[in-house]
Amino acid sequence: MSRATTTPSDRDDCDARVPLPPAFFARPVLEVAPDLLGCVFLFGGAGGRLVEVEAYRSDDPASHSYRGPTARNAVMFGPPGHLYVYFTMGRHFCCNIVCQPQGQGAAVLLRALEPDAGLALMTVRRGTADPRQLCSGPARLTQALAIAREQDGLALGSGGLAILSRPGLTARDVEEPAAWSRGAPLIATTPRIGISRAQEKPWRFVDVGSPFLSRRLPAASRSR
DNA sequence: GACTTGATCCCG
DNA sequence: GGGATCAAGTCC
Numbered sequence: 001m002s003r004a005t006t007t008p009s010d011r012d013d014c015d016a017r018v019p020l021p022p023a024f025f026a027r028p029v030l031e032v033a034p035d036l037l038g039c040v041f042l043f044g045g046a047g048g049r050l051v052e053v054e055a056y057r058s059d060d061p062a063s064h065s066y067r068g069p070t071a072r073n074a075v076m077f078g079p080p081g082h083l084y085v086y087f088t089m090g091r092h093f094c095c096n097i098v099c100q101p102q103g104q105g106a107a108v109l110l111r112a113l114e115p116d117a118g119l120a121l122m123t124v125r126r127g128t129a130d131p132r133q134l135c136s137g138p139a140r141l142t143q144a145l146a147i148a149r150e151q152d153g154l155a156l157g158s159g160g161l162a163i164l165s166r167p168g169l170t171a172r173d174v175e176e177p178a179a180w181s182r183g184a185p186l187i188a189t190t191p192r193i194g195i196s197r198a199q200e201k202p203w204r205f206v207d208v209g210s211p212f213l214s215r216r217l218p219a220a221s222r223s224r
Numbered sequence: 225g226a227c228t229t230g231a232t233c234c235c236g
Numbered sequence: 237g238g239g240a241t242c243a244a245g246t247c248c
Binding site for chain 2: 067070071072086087088089090091
């Protein structure tokens with residue numbers, strides 16, 4: 001994250017992270033979601049390592065896309081690799097990455113990340129210096145990174161928005177689908193948070209070892 | 225448990 | 237068209 005310079009010899013840097021290609025997000029959302037854990041999410045110079053996400057798709061009663069396209073969820077039905085940002089509960093924004101081929105209405109909700117880049121900025125925006133309170137929760141995360149209505153529909157790789165691979169991949173490695181699951185942290189699946197329908201689906205994915213989750217793991221969670 | 229806004233629902 | 241409903245959350 002914090003390399004000051006880049007030289008040809010950095011090819012062997014084992015901490016190297018490179019942008020995920022569009023094809024990464026065109027896959028089934030239940031595959032994309034766990035593969036995002038350990039990747040780095042950045043917007044405007046702030047962000048860090050993703051540790052908690054949830055999957056949503058259009059055959060899923062808990063998803064905004066369940067009843068088809070509307071003005072609010074239009075981006076979910078657009079091309080993969082774009083942000084779907086929605087306003088909720090009268091005061092908060094939540095941020096998703098659109099997945100699967102265009103028109104399918106699937107997305108991954110970003111629920112927590114481990115703060116790394118732009119700590120000073122995030123501290124001011126959140127009004128706390130406690131790293132555990134910066135990005136541990138979907139609306140906390142958007143507040144810390146200053147993601148709001150204006151970012152709805154923003155494409156990865158533009159406007160200061162990026163998702164970088166897990167460490168150790170070259171730009172060439174990351175084009176190969178076999179590399180997308182490499183270097184995964186220990187992952188648990190649990191029911192999703194805060195929904196009233198389809199509560200049985202274990203479509204929340206968390207990095208078991210992270211102290212930056214929005215909630216503690218339930219005892220019944222299962223690791224893979 | 226309160227808060228606070230707006231998209232969506234459903235009746236008329 | 238218009239009022240009722242309630243939400244992928246956070247904080248006190």
